[in-house]
Amino acid sequence: TRNKVLVSACLLGERVRYDGSSRPVAHPILEQWQQEERLVSVCPETLGGLLVPRPAAEIQAGFDGKDIFHEEGKVITRQGHNVSQYFVRGARRTQELALKEDVAIALLKANSPSCGNQQIYSGEFSKQLRDGQGVTAAALEEAGIKVFNEHQLEEADAYLASLEEPLTTSADA
Numbered sequence: 775t776r777n778k779v780l781v782s783a784c785l786l787g788e789r790v791r792y793d794g795s796s797r798p799v800a801h802p803i804l805e806q807w808q809q810e811e812r813l814v815s816v817c818p819e820t821l822g823g824l825l826v827p828r829p830a831a832e833i834q835a836g837f838d839g840k841d842i843f844h845e846e847g848k849v850i851t852r853q854g855h856n857v858s859q860y861f862v863r864g865a866r867r868t869q870e871l872a873l874k875e876d877v878a879i880a881l882l883k884a885n886s887p888s889c890g891n892q893q894i895y896s897g898e899f900s901k902q903l904r905d906g907q908g909v910t911a912a913a914l915e916e917a918g919i920k921v922f923n924e925h926q927l928e929e930a931d932a933y934l935a936s937l938e939e940p941l942t943t944s945a946d947a
């Protein structure tokens with residue numbers, strides 16, 4: 775069987791973002807994965823119990839998703855509400871789903887406080903990005919699942935192909 779790919783639901787056109795929008799990606803690699811029935815769609819924030827629409831949230835300055843997953847620091851809305859518990863629950867449930875479905879990699883939306891794999895917003899609602907992971911991206915990496923974003927589709931596809939290369943032994947030579 776082919777390796778599965780966990781994908782942020784908003785990248786598949788589901789209107790689950792905080793403002794009720796989606797960020798659909800039209801790319802031949804994603805279309806091919808879809809045809810190959812590899813895709814497992816998930817939105818960690820709605821899985822964690824948050825609604826659509828919901829207030830925008832950012833990980834507090836000085837912390838990243840890994841800290842939040844281990845219950846240090848906070849995810850806050852612009853009004854200062856602590857919404858960490860929803861992000862942690864969503865990350866745990868996404869991790870469980872990934873293990874249950876035996877996914878090989880994840881393709882998650884860049885810059886999200888849940889899904890971002892390399893960068894997240896500052897925590898000051900100033901539109902500034904900083905290095906760091908979202909809560910779910912950190913949880914998946916802890917479970918040994920490599921996380922890519924929608925700008926890394928080629929890299930993700932090459933990695934997937936490397937997992938599926940037939941093993942050769944000296945007996946084949």
Ligand code: SF4
Nearest residue numbers: 782784817883886889
């Ligand atoms: Fe998209 Fe992830 Fe945000 Fe859900 S939590 S809307 S899947 S970026």
